[in-house]
Amino acid sequence: MKKHLLTTLLASVALGATTVAAFAGPLMDRINAGETIRIGFANEIPFAYPGDDGSPKGFVNAEVLGVLAKMGYTNIEPVQTDWGGLIPGLQAGRFDIITGGMNILKSRCENIAFSDPMARIGDAFIVAAGNPKGLENYVTIKDAGAVMVTGAGYSNVEQAKAAGVPEADIMQVPGPTEILAAVKAGRADAGAGTYFTMKQLAASSDGTVDVTDPGAMPEDTMNWAGVGFRKEDQDFLDTFNAAQKDYLGSAEMMAAVKDYGYDETTLPGDKTTDWVCANR
Missing domain, CATH: 3.40.190.10 (Periplasmic binding protein-like II)
Known part of the structure; x- marks a missing residue:
């Protein structure tokens, strides 16, 4: 009886460890397991902020949700945190993508991977x-x-x-x-x-x-904002960049971000993430 109980306990521990690993693992592992894509942001109007019902608002959230939808992903979970907790939270696996309107900086590029720029911001x-x-x-x-x-x-x-x-x-x-x-x-x-x-x-x-x-x-x-990912999710990021290239500046996207003040003057231009990481 005691042996059976010990075997059951060890199996439960192993299952729990596997679940935690899947929960905090690379983004595609989560998606393949049927988990949500967790987007992390702070209360930064008009970039990204929670609505009254907790839903993701702001032009960065609108743009990211549009890109993910084009990729076929709609199982999204918003996670609000303090600004200072965004990069640590991403690294710790508390969420999968930073949508908070984060400027691409050399110091940040050392810790996380950024999408192609999605906005030029003064x-x-x-x-x-x-x-x-x-x-x-x-x-x-x-x-x-x-x-x-x-x-x-x-x-x-x-x-x-x-x-x-x-x-x-x-x-x-x-x-x-x-x-x-x-x-x-x-x-x-x-x-x-x-x-x-x-x-x-x-x-x-x-x-x-x-x-x-x-x-x-x-x-x-002058800064360029990007969407943040864990470095180990580069495979997903490459696909995201390809979808964003088609979506960014489209009539559909501009309609989605219009009410947040994003207009043609906010489009990022031709700067690449590599250039911004090296020069900012």
């Missing part, structure tokens, strides 16, 4: 109404000795440091809500992020903050 600041300190770019932040707030893990941290902004003057917070709160409360002089997000924050501030002109930022702060 940065901007939110500042107190009237921009009393004249903060238009990172150099003016440095020269004014101003405090900048941005999201933990945002590309703006590296860009500000490269322009000479002292680390002590860079406040890092979880995300857009906290960026707006810091500027409104006067704890920071400028909030940095993508123009899309900063424009949305300014519009929600009842006139207490303004958004700066993204054209005042240096060209080397």
Whole structure:
């Protein structure tokens, strides 16, 4: 009886281990096992965010869902996390694809694989109404000795440091809500992020903050957003890129992303992921 019980227990442990391995394994293994494709994103309006019912909203989610549908995949599970948890969560197998509107950066390319660029995105600041300190770019932040707030893990941290902004003057917070709160409360002089997000924050501030002109930022702060995958899912990523090439900029896609502010000016142009990884 004890031997039978031990055999049953060992079998259960083995089955559990197999299930965990399949759950956290390469994406095609999950798909072949009938599991969902888990898309990970933070609350980053208008890139990717949860709807009132938890459904995936935002232009990156809309684009990715469209590409996956073209590939024949509709069994999708949204997983929301903090921005700083996106890459660690992908690496740990908590989700399979990052759809959060993540800029392709050299430092990130060392840890995950990116799709071909799906958007070209400029940065901007939110500042107190009237921009009393004249903060238009990172150099003016440095020269004014101003405090900048941005999201933990945002590309703006590296860009500000490269322009000479002292680390002590860079406040890092979880995300857009906290960026707006810091500027409104006067704890920071400028909030940095993508123009899309900063424009949305300014519009929600009842006139207490303004958004700066993204054209005042240096060209080397222009970024290209991609969709993130684990490096071991390169086979799936290659197929995704082929499908995205046909879908990106199509009438169907542009209709799907229109309400989120994505238009022809946001299309990525001819930059490749290899170029962006090497130059950003």
